[in-house]
Amino acid sequence: MKSFCIGIDLGGTNLRIAAVTPAGERLDTISLPTRLAAGPQAVLDDMASSIRQIVERQNGELLGIGVGSPGPLELPLGVLHHPPNLPGFDGLNLRAELERRIHRPVQVNSDANLAAYGEFRLGAGKTFGVHSLLALTLGTGVGCGIILDDRIWQGMQGAAGESGHGPVDPAGPACPCGARGCLEMYASATAIVRRAGELGISSRGVNGSAAPLTASSVADLATSGNPRARQIFDEVGRALGLSLANLINALDLPLYVLCGGVVAAWPLFAPRMFAVVREMSYVYRMSMPADPSVFEPGKTHIAAAQVADAGILGAALLPLAAGAIEAA
Amino acid sequence: MKSFCIGIDLGGTNLRIAAVTPAGERLDTISLPTRLAAGPQAVLDDMASSIRQIVERQNGELLGIGVGSPGPLELPLGVLHHPPNLPGFDGLNLRAELERRIHRPVQVNSDANLAAYGEFRLGAGKTFGVHSLLALTLGTGVGCGIILDDRIWQGMQGAAGESGHGPVDPAGPACPCGARGCLEMYASATAIVRRAGELGISSRGVNGSAAPLTASSVADLATSGNPRARQIFDEVGRALGLSLANLINALDLPLYVLCGGVVAAWPLFAPRMFAVVREMSYVYRMSMPADPSVFEPGKTHIAAAQVADAGILGAALLPLAAGAIEAA
Numbered sequence: 001m002k003s004f005c006i007g008i009d010l011g012g013t014n015l016r017i018a019a020v021t022p023a024g025e026r027l028d029t030i031s032l033p034t035r036l037a038a039g040p041q042a043v044l045d046d047m048a049s050s051i052r053q054i055v056e057r058q059n060g061e062l063l064g065i066g067v068g069s070p071g072p073l074e075l076p077l078g079v080l081h082h083p084p085n086l087p088g089f090d091g092l093n094l095r096a097e098l099e100r101r102i103h104r105p106v107q108v109n110s111d112a113n114l115a116a117y118g119e120f121r122l123g124a125g126k127t128f129g130v131h132s133l134l135a136l137t138l139g140t141g142v143g144c145g146i147i148l149d150d151r152i153w154q155g156m157q158g159a160a161g162e163s164g165h166g167p168v169d170p171a172g173p174a175c176p177c178g179a180r181g182c183l184e185m186y187a188s189a190t191a192i193v194r195r196a197g198e199l200g201i202s203s204r205g206v207n208g209s210a211a212p213l214t215a216s217s218v219a220d221l222a223t224s225g226n227p228r229a230r231q232i233f234d235e236v237g238r239a240l241g242l243s244l245a246n247l248i249n250a251l252d253l254p255l256y257v258l259c260g261g262v263v264a265a266w267p268l269f270a271p272r273m274f275a276v277v278r279e280m281s282y283v284y285r286m287s288m289p290a291d292p293s294v295f296e297p298g299k300t301h302i303a304a305a306q307v308a309d310a311g312i313l314g315a316a317l318l319p320l321a322a323g324a325i326e327a328a
Numbered sequence: 329m330k331s332f333c334i335g336i337d338l339g340g341t342n343l344r345i346a347a348v349t350p351a352g353e354r355l356d357t358i359s360l361p362t363r364l365a366a367g368p369q370a371v372l373d374d375m376a377s378s379i380r381q382i383v384e385r386q387n388g389e390l391l392g393i394g395v396g397s398p399g400p401l402e403l404p405l406g407v408l409h410h411p412p413n414l415p416g417f418d419g420l421n422l423r424a425e426l427e428r429r430i431h432r433p434v435q436v437n438s439d440a441n442l443a444a445y446g447e448f449r450l451g452a453g454k455t456f457g458v459h460s461l462l463a464l465t466l467g468t469g470v471g472c473g474i475i476l477d478d479r480i481w482q483g484m485q486g487a488a489g490e491s492g493h494g495p496v497d498p499a500g501p502a503c504p505c506g507a508r509g510c511l512e513m514y515a516s517a518t519a520i521v522r523r524a525g526e527l528g529i530s531s532r533g534v535n536g537s538a539a540p541l542t543a544s545s546v547a548d549l550a551t552s553g554n555p556r557a558r559q560i561f562d563e564v565g566r567a568l569g570l571s572l573a574n575l576i577n578a579l580d581l582p583l584y585v586l587c588g589g590v591v592a593a594w595p596l597f598a599p600r601m602f603a604v605v606r607e608m609s610y611v612y613r614m615s616m617p618a619d620p621s622v623f624e625p626g627k628t629h630i631a632a633a634q635v636a637d638a639g640i641l642g643a644a645l646l647p648l649a650a651g652a653i654e655a656a
Binding site: 072081132146153154155156157158159161163166170178179180242245246247249250251252254279281298300 | 400409460472474476481482483484485486487488489490491493494495498505506507508570573574575577578579580581582604607608609610611613614615626628
């Protein structure tokens with residue numbers, strides 16, 4: 001009988017439930033809109049019924065269930081605290097509520113930790129053969145997950161890896177987290193669109209239409225040579241470089257992976273990012289690979305993600321790894 | 329028969345060798361100048377003969393030997409790479425050279441990691457009952473050591489915890505490490521003296537003599553109300569706050585300990601430090617203790633060191649803890 005795990009990606013827009021083999025191959029996916037307006041109980045019901053559908057369709061041995069959620073998520077408890085992307089979910093015990101519905105143990109972790117775990121198990125971490133990595137997910141916000149010696153480092157309260165809110169420039173723009181000049185204010189898709197507006201880039205310049213600007217359309221503009229759009233990605237690279245310099249100097253890991261939609265613009269931001277890391281981190285200079293795109297054991301690598309959708313795969317594989325989580 | 333360990337603190341100025349009980353009580357110390365001019369072999373000979381003296385004087389069972397050295401120190405190998413505070417020691421395999429002389433296994437680690445380990449085993453870490461902490465040592469430079477789940481996190485090449493060289497302000501003063509605006513350029517004793525010079529504070533203002541200014545005399549001036557001296561410690565607090573915000577957001581540990589001579593000026597820099605951490609780290613705000621000076625389980629604490637000379641005690645205790653070191 002074939003066996004499989006279920007990974008769930010609970011996002012602010014979409015809810016996805018996937019069956020995944022222990023080797024990381026995806027067998028089946030259900031995608032639904034996240035019914036935020038209907039409230040958390042409705043969303044949990046959707047999760048539970050999708051799990052049942054998948055179990056029925058797969059007709060094999062279900063090995064475990066993992067859920068990735070936006071934070072702040074108190075771990076190991078699995079309780080959400082005022083999650084900005086899941087309005088109405090404050091105080092919800094995601095794990096207990098789902099376990100109550102499906103009568104099976106569930107592992108819950110943050111979407112950023114699970115993206116890091118997916119890249120660790122199936123992506124750049126596997127390719128490079130490392131036991132530790134840090135992954136920054138550049139999407140609507142900037143998430144961060146840390147794997148240390150094969151385990152997710154989730155910290156005392158599950159808040160480790162909030163480096164998206166590490167200060168890059170304390171005089172920078174105000175961040176919804178309450179601080180100023182966080183990495184997320186420079187290196188997220190949201191920040192790219194905001195900066196485009198500030199620099200007077202209009203969507204008309206991109207595609208002649210009145211469609212709203214996206215990070216991807218700003219990247220297209222930059223690729224076609226628009227100097228203001230190029231400046232925006234230079235700023236993305238600078239902010240990433242400063243944050244990575246801090247993280248490399250603190251942790252001295254073999255691998256830092258960049259994930260998420262913004263990574264498609266790698267050629268636009270990477271040159272400045274590498275220049276700033278070289279300038280600001282002597283730990284990086286001690287172990288800089290001759291060619292950053294070629295893996296060398298013992299060197300510090302900064303690489304683009306190698307797995308599409310690492311988060312849902314990481315969620316599925318998490319229950320298989322005993323001791324995969326380490327808390328402070 | 330009583331048993332003891334030997335801890336060695338190899339500094340740029342002094343070489344100290346101590347016998348320490350397994351419980352952390354110091355039995356005996358030999359202090360020598362570090363004979364830098366005579367070269368590394370002479371310093372190693374001094375170490376070896378002091379070890380022999382202590383063994384003879386203690387007349388008990390020697391349980392292990394640990395050495396703390398300034399970095400950069402490649403670990404686990406124990407090789408020094410251009411250590412700025414030990415000129416002439418580049419390429420020296422401290423561990424192998426000492427083992428060759430005394431015919432016993434030796435553990436070598438960075439002075440900052442061992443200060444963190446000493447505070448973990450005998451100081452604030454023990455008082456607070458935590459398994460993880462980060463210690464910043466504010467001395468001539470700024471060192472940093474990280475304990476995660478009872479083990480020193482030394483990173484891939486032994487360079488973890490170089491947060492003294494994490495960028496605080498990329499437009500700040502040039503640091504000998506090659507970067508600009510590192511934490512060390514604001515929060516070390518050296519930086520305090522440099523800033524005093526820049527702000528026109530003379531030693532005559534402190535004590536009427538022409539003795540050179542020290543961080544301690546600048547602190548005295550600040551305590552007596554000198555506004556420029558107060559500004560300097562405000563800048564120390566701001567830089568520490570920004571670095572700690574980054575580290576707290578990345579690691580979510582229960583305890584951050586400040587060690588080293590500059591910590592005597594705690595009342596001068598701590599108010600600004602706490603204000604900046606509160607402002608810049610939402611992870612800290614999630615778990616802020618009601619009173620930062622009172623320990624509360626589950627909260628994030630920033631505290632002054634509780635052990636004098638944690639580094640040499642940490643060096644002595646290191647060989648006793650199997651698996652006390654974790655590498656990336």
